[in-house]
Amino acid sequence: MKAVKAAVIHKRGALEIRTFPKPVLNDEELLVKVHMCGICGSDQHIFRGDWGEPYPIIPGHEFVGTVEELGKNAAQKHGVKLGDKVAVEMILPCGACRWCKEGFYNLCVKDREEGRQYGCNISCTREPHLFGGWSQVLYVPSNAIVHRIPDHVPWHRAVLTEPLAVTVRAVHLTPPKLGDTVAVIGAGPIGLLTAVAAKAAGAAAVILIGTRDERLALGKQLGADEVIDFRKEDAGSRLLELTGGRGADLVFETAGTPQAQKDSLNYARKGGTVNYLGLTGNRPVTIETDNQMTFKELKLQTSFLSAWGYQGAIDLIASGRFPIEKMVTHEFALDEAEQALQCASNREEKAIKVVLIP
Ligand SMILES: [Zn+2]
Ligand SMILES: [Zn+2]
Numbered sequence: 001m002k003a004v005k006a007a008v009i010h011k012r013g014a015l016e017i018r019t020f021p022k023p024v025l026n027d028e029e030l031l032v033k034v035h036m037c038g039i040c041g042s043d044q045h046i047f048r049g050d051w052g053e054p055y056p057i058i059p060g061h062e063f064v065g066t067v068e069e070l071g072k073n074a075a076q077k078h079g080v081k082l083g084d085k086v087a088v089e090m091i092l093p094c095g096a097c098r099w100c101k102e103g104f105y106n107l108c109v110k111d112r113e114e115g116r117q118y119g120c121n122i123s124c125t126r127e128p129h130l131f132g133g134w135s136q137v138l139y140v141p142s143n144a145i146v147h148r149i150p151d152h153v154p155w156h157r158a159v160l161t162e163p164l165a166v167t168v169r170a171v172h173l174t175p176p177k178l179g180d181t182v183a184v185i186g187a188g189p190i191g192l193l194t195a196v197a198a199k200a201a202g203a204a205a206v207i208l209i210g211t212r213d214e215r216l217a218l219g220k221q222l223g224a225d226e227v228i229d230f231r232k233e234d235a236g237s238r239l240l241e242l243t244g245g246r247g248a249d250l251v252f253e254t255a256g257t258p259q260a261q262k263d264s265l266n267y268a269r270k271g272g273t274v275n276y277l278g279l280t281g282n283r284p285v286t287i288e289t290d291n292q293m294t295f296k297e298l299k300l301q302t303s304f305l306s307a308w309g310y311q312g313a314i315d316l317i318a319s320g321r322f323p324i325e326k327m328v329t330h331e332f333a334l335d336e337a338e339q340a341l342q343c344a345s346n347r348e349e350k351a352i353k354v355v356l357i358p
Helices: 041-048 074-078 109-114 161-173 189-200 213-221 235-242 258-267 310-319 334-346
Strands: 003-011 014-021 030-038 062-070 085-088 137-140 146-148 181-185 205-210 226-229 248-253 268-276 299-302 328-333 353-357
Touching (some): 003 334, 041 334, 146 310, 189 213, 189 248, 205 213, 205 235, 226 235, 248 258
Parallel strands (some): 181 248, 248 268, 268 299
Antiparallel strands (some): 085 146
């Protein structure tokens, strides 16, 4: 394969298929043949230009694939061999800034300055172009963090590595203590996977708050002990009922709407913790800090991207615990990328996780 086909968002709301030359590798670089790439809520923001995207972009940060080509020293550098199943972390840390050196590579200064996230903020005008998962081939530079996925893991589980890593990071930042009740707001893919991660981390009870019967039903198979449909009942009162009038010890907000971020503060008990993982697309949120936070001595944590989360996610995926592959409801070919995006955003046909197979 000399030319590589990829989907490109070239301006707000416009996507087309383009071809790129296959990159010529330096010693510590490799190429990954993309087998599957999930479509994420962030991809909708990127399609709409909510964060001032540097178009044209090849989207896609939830990719998994196999090692297709290795530079001279790349096998040793990255600990992989040809044909290995791999996930590559979606951030490409510079490794030189203060935050990278201290391990906070999701906060790398170069990310804000020039874009360091696959599929999110790197223009495909940057050479060698292939910085997104909606492509047949992904370029992996020497500073990338490459993780091997065990051979036995099916692609439909493996493809959830990145979103699960997002939730593993969040749970690492605010882990449940023994006996804790965890509320998860939002029953989208990140909410469902947060239920998985919280349960795996030892939460005594997980309460999933969201909408749509099929998502909540799946949530029950993915670690949620109780589900609340906030369109059918008052989530706040039901949560109090389930927690002996206290509220949840720990709340993960994954919906990323201003209303959900505001409400989530009310779901936590006095002295409890709320962790925001959802992104609102920069919409303002109005909260009453006295009533909602200070009078309760609430702790508010945020969690950004998936750093430190990949290995835990892969271990959990490889364990076979929790039928997360049931989240993958729709598959599309690369040529159908726009249709796939549509399917994911309209939630047609009860879509939960839509994937592309380039
Ligand atoms: Zn994502
Ligand atoms: Zn850095």
